[in-house]
Amino acid sequence: MATSQNSSGPPDLDSSSPSDQSACSRSSNRSLRVAEIERRKNEAEDPFVLALKYFSDVEAGTPVTGNDDVERNLVAVERVAYSKGLPPEAISIMLEFAMSLRMGTSPCVRVLKCLIPATVVPQEAVVRAVVWLCVGKIPLSTQVLFIKWVLTMFDMIDAKDQLHSIYGFLFSFVTEENLVCVVMILLHLRLFRVRKLLDLQSKMGRQPFLMHLLSLYKVFCPELVTLSLPSRMKAGFRNHNSQWKSALIAVQKKNSFQVTSSVSLTVRLKDKTNPRKRKHNHLEVPALSSAVNTQTNPSSSRKLVPLVQLHSFSLLLENLHHIELPAQMGSLLGSSLALQYLDCVQDESAFLRLNFWLGHALHEEFLFCSSGVSQNSEEVLQFLDRLLSSQHFLQEGFSSTEAFLYKFLNIWDGSLLRPQILGMLSNIPVVPSSCIRQLLFEPLMQLFFTSTLFFKCGLIECLNSMLLKWLTWHSVYALEDGLDISLNSHTSINMTLSGFKDSLMELVHFVGRLASVGLQIEGCHSLLLSFILDFYETVCDMFLKYGLPLVVMPPAGVFYPALFATDPVSVDRLAHIMYRYKVNLMSAKTQEKQTEQAFHISRQTYREFNHYLVVMVNCLWNSKMFQPGMGVEMEEELLVSSKVPQYWSSFDFIHHPAFLSYAVDFHHKVGHPKPWGWYLEYLYAQGFEGLKQFVQSNISRRSTAGDGQGDGLSADQR
Amino acid sequence: MSLLKPFSKLPGLNAANILLVENEEQLQQRLADALVEETAVTVNVRLAKTLPLPLKNEKSRPRIDLVVFIINLTSELSLQSAEASLKYLDPGYFLGKVCLLVTNARNASVPPARLDTVRKLAASLHCPLLCAEDQTPDGVTNAAERLLTILKVAAGLVPMTTALYLSNLTRCTVPSDIDQQGFD
Numbered sequence: 058m059a060t061s062q063n064s065s066g067p068p069d070l071d072s073s074s075p076s077d078q079s080a081c082s083r084s085s086n087r088s089l090r091v092a093e094i095e096r097r098k099n100e101a102e103d104p105f106v107l108a109l110k111y112f113s114d115v116e117a118g119t120p121v122t123g124n125d126d127v128e129r130n131l132v133a134v135e136r137v138a139y140s141k142g143l144p145p146e147a148i149s150i151m152l153e154f155a156m157s158l159r160m161g162t163s164p165c166v167r168v169l170k171c172l173i174p175a176t177v178v179p180q181e182a183v184v185r186a187v188v189w190l191c192v193g194k195i196p197l198s199t200q201v202l203f204i205k206w207v208l209t210m211f212d213m214i215d216a217k218d219q220l221h222s223i224y225g226f227l228f229s230f231v232t233e234e235n236l237v238c239v240v241m242i243l244l245h246l247r248l249f250r251v252r253k254l255l256d257l258q259s260k261m262g263r264q265p266f267l268m269h270l271l272s273l274y275k276v277f278c279p280e281l282v283t284l285s286l287p288s289r290m291k292a293g294f295r296n297h298n299s300q301w302k303s304a305l306i307a308v309q310k311k312n313s314f315q316v317t318s319s320v321s322l323t324v325r326l327k328d329k330t331n332p333r334k335r336k337h338n339h340l341e342v343p344a345l346s347s348a349v350n351t352q353t354n355p356s357s358s359r360k361l362v363p364l365v366q367l368h369s370f371s372l373l374l375e376n377l378h379h380i381e382l383p384a385q386m387g388s389l390l391g392s393s394l395a396l397q398y399l400d401c402v403q404d405e406s407a408f409l410r411l412n413f414w415l416g417h418a419l420h421e422e423f424l425f426c427s428s429g430v431s432q433n434s435e436e437v438l439q440f441l442d443r444l445l446s447s448q449h450f451l452q453e454g455f456s457s458t459e460a461f462l463y464k465f466l467n468i469w470d471g472s473l474l475r476p477q478i479l480g481m482l483s484n485i486p487v488v489p490s491s492c493i494r495q496l497l498f499e500p501l502m503q504l505f506f507t508s509t510l511f512f513k514c515g516l517i518e519c520l521n522s523m524l525l526k527w528l529t530w531h532s533v534y535a536l537e538d539g540l541d542i543s544l545n546s547h548t549s550i551n552m553t554l555s556g557f558k559d560s561l562m563e564l565v566h567f568v569g570r571l572a573s574v575g576l577q578i579e580g581c582h583s584l585l586l587s588f589i590l591d592f593y594e595t596v597c598d599m600f601l602k603y604g605l606p607l608v609v610m611p612p613a614g615v616f617y618p619a620l621f622a623t624d625p626v627s628v629d630r631l632a633h634i635m636y637r638y639k640v641n642l643m644s645a646k647t648q649e650k651q652t653e654q655a656f657h658i659s660r661q662t663y664r665e666f667n668h669y670l671v672v673m674v675n676c677l678w679n680s681k682m683f684q685p686g687m688g689v690e691m692e693e694e695l696l697v698s699s700k701v702p703q704y705w706s707s708f709d710f711i712h713h714p715a716f717l718s719y720a721v722d723f724h725h726k727v728g729h730p731k732p733w734g735w736y737l738e739y740l741y742a743q744g745f746e747g748l749k750q751f752v753q754s755n756i757s758r759r760s761t762a763g764d765g766q767g768d769g770l771s772a773d774q775r
Numbered sequence: 776m777s778l779l780k781p782f783s784k785l786p787g788l789n790a791a792n793i794l795l796v797e798n799e800e801q802l803q804q805r806l807a808d809a810l811v812e813e814t815a816v817t818v819n820v821r822l823a824k825t826l827p828l829p830l831k832n833e834k835s836r837p838r839i840d841l842v843v844f845i846i847n848l849t850s851e852l853s854l855q856s857a858e859a860s861l862k863y864l865d866p867g868y869f870l871g872k873v874c875l876l877v878t879n880a881r882n883a884s885v886p887p888a889r890l891d892t893v894r895k896l897a898a899s900l901h902c903p904l905l906c907a908e909d910q911t912p913d914g915v916t917n918a919a920e921r922l923l924t925i926l927k928v929a930a931g932l933v934p935m936t937t938a939l940y941l942s943n944l945t946r947c948t949v950p951s952d953i954d955q956q957g958f959d
Contacts, residue, residue, distance in 0.1 A: 423881060424881060425881070425882075425883040426881055426882065426883060467950060468880035468881055468890070468906045469906065470905070470906045470907050470908050470914060470917055470918065470921075471917065471921065472908075472913065472914070472917035473908055473914065495948075495950060496950075499948045499950070500950075502944060502945070503903060503904070503945050503946075503947065503948075506924075506941060506944045506945045507903055507905060507921045507924055507925055507945050508920075508921055508924065509920050509921070509924060574944060577935055577936065578928070578933060578936050578941075580933075580934070
């Protein structure tokens with residue numbers, strides 16, 4: 058309508074237009090003005106603007122409960138906040154309203170939660186809010202919330218010079234709760250700040266929260282903190298739940314900003330291999346880059362080579378002592394060279410940083426995700442696979458993964474990302490026996506017995522893999538002579554040999570229990586039995602293969618289903634396992650006598666083994682099934698009434714359901730009756746190595762011309 | 776009070792009956808579709824919003840082997856409705872014939888206290904607590920498979936295993952607050 062204005066029209070209402078303006082500009086002025094009036098009228102009726110006006114003008118002491126105005130205006134503000142984000146003036150007004158506690162503390166929390174900025178956060182608003190914080194009437198939880206908000210929005214504060222000068226006030230709020238938050242704010246610290254902390258520490262002694270603060274400083278600016286910190290401070294980061302983060306990401310997506318994260322360790326770079334523009338960047342493993350170290354000490358004379366410049370192993374070896382780690386520790390996950398360096402150097406702060414980033418990424422993606430995020434996307438799988446391969450390469454897990462897994466297991470449904478989760482689970486280091494039950498066994502048991510057969514098999518395999526890794530770890534790290542395995546590696550597990558054996562026993566007993574009941578519930582399913590026998594193949598050789606003086610027999614719930622299994626492979630494997638047990642036990646007995654070491658295999662173990670052996674030989678060889686003392690006992694009348702002829706031989710090498718078909722085969726091939734030896738040779742030729750080892754080690758046969766069936770049993774009995 | 780009784784009727788042959796109680800009535804339909812796909816056993820699925828069940832169906836209703844309460848953690852009302860419905864179950868059900876299923880356990884907007892409340896409730900009732908991913912079809916299928924595992928035992932279709940035995944193995948435990956430093 059403005060454009061149709063006739064330039065020769067009557068003078069307009071606004072008399073302030075300069076007289077020397079051409080008619081054209083006067084008309085354009087008028088059009089602008091009309092538009093401005095329109096806009097102001099719209100704004101004046103806009104509920105958001107009204108709400109802001111309300112909050113800036115409301116008087117102190119106005120009641121909240123039952124106050125419809127407050128509710129309506131808060132809803133209006135929240136609506137804008139979650140859709141587009143609040144403009145800077147709105148942030149100022151709302152923050153002032155909240156922190157001044159004009160209407161009490163209850164709206165304060167609600168307002169803080171909805172303070173999502175659209176563009177920037179004005180610095181003055183934050184400074185004024187800190188002033189209100191110092192007035193001292195705000196409850197502690199709200200203080201923590203405010204500081205968390207500042208931390209989350211830190212990157213969006215437009216200028217930080219005034220904030221720098223009030224760090225001292227923020228410092229006074231350092232308590233254990235908001236420890237991490239404050240330190241993250243103080244990332245741009247100067248030298249004197251660290252000195253002040255060190256002075257404080259020398260005055261107050263090694264207070265835990267001070268140590269924590271210093272260890273965090275050491276993480277980010279290691280050259281400033283030179284004192285040594287106990288390595289226990291490895292996982293002291295409470296990855297806080299930031300509901301603003303997800304809302305912020307949503308708002309920024311709408312406003313099509315590049316997503317930035319408040320934790321400066323995470324990525325800003327696009328993955329070079331994937332040209333697709335990504336919105337959720339916190340999962341990306343960043344490209345390896347050199348450290349952005351703006352505070353390098355100019356007097357440092359060492360020439361540091363950034364890790365990104367090393368492309369081959371020989372270069373790595375040459376520069377081993379002057380390597381500079383990148384700023385983004387997550388980038389190390391992609392490069393095997395970097396991982397090798399990390400493993401060799403064993404730098405505490407590097408691992409702290411890596412674990413912090415990793416824990417943060419895992420928590421964000423899996424534990425505190427916003428609804429509707431697709432979990433099986435390519436990105437997630439790629440990230441987890443990369444993490445798994447790094448762990449596989451280093452042959453151990455990261456502590457942040459471990460912490461994440463314990464939390465995740467409690468809310469896992471058993472099928473989400475199963476292979477990856479089970480893979481990560483098998484990499485966790487030895488868990489002390491005092492907490493292994495609660496952390497690991499209880500959630501796993503709940504999952505095991507409510508899940509399908511395939512989950513059961515997968516979990517048994519995972520636990521087998523875990524056992525193998527623990528055994529390997531022990532055989533690498535155990536000292537030659539002593540019983541103490543004190544670990545000084547970055548995994549920082551202090552564990553004595555007996556503590557380690559306890560944990561291992563717990564694990565083996567746990568799997569034994571899972572296996573017995575699992576087989577019962579699944580009707581002795583042969584797939585499950587196969588995975589269980591895999592586990593016991595590891596267990597039976599613990600002494601000889603891994604040097605651990607521990608022998609644990611399988612429970613009856615595993616032994617008997619395997620012995621009476623209908624598939625020959627299971628029986629064969631059981632025979633192999635029994636043979637290995639015998640070898641291990643005999644070797645342990647001789648070693649015990651010779652070297653007089655403090656280890657001791659209990660009588661109970663020998664007794665169990667002997668019992669199993671006798672049962673097995675009597676059943677398979679001597680055809681003395683169901684006799685008293687032979688494990689499975691049944692009443693004579695019951696057996697007779699079953700009308701099975703010669704029931705005592707119903708599970709020997711010929712009549713066993715697993716081998717009956719071979720016996721028939723043999724009979725067809727050979728014709729008239731042949732000596733036992735021939736039949737046994739025939740069985741061995743079918744590939745039953747386990748049976749061969751078992752028979753040869755346990756059964757001595759008098760080599761007479763007519764090889765009868767009644768050969769004696771020779772088993773090594775204590 | 777019209778309690779739902781577990782043993783007042785005879786069981787069907789090779790059949791199992793499951794009752795899904797959900798206040799929102801969102802997940803139960805999808806779960807039901809996944810549950811009836813089972814071929815080895817005839818599975819009858821009944822859906823309800825709350826308990827007590829209407830009296831007019833009392834005669835025709837078969838014996839319910841397993842009652843599953845579906846709780847959506849993002850809504851407080853869901854939890855309250857489930858708690859109120861629990862009162863209408865005969866105590867015989869708490870010997871392994873009740874199960875709690877929660878959704879959205881990994882959601883950021885869920886206050887952690889709510890999951891703790893559900894966990895404590897499950898622990899006090901000695902019944903298992905299952906977490907389900909209801910956003911994806913795979914998650915729903917998996918939840919259905921897990922329910923079937925418990926259902927088959929509760930209906931007496933697994934030899935040598937009773938519902939009480941299984942509930943002892945799967946009972947929910949309340950983990951004490953594990954500090955990230957605590958497990959050092």
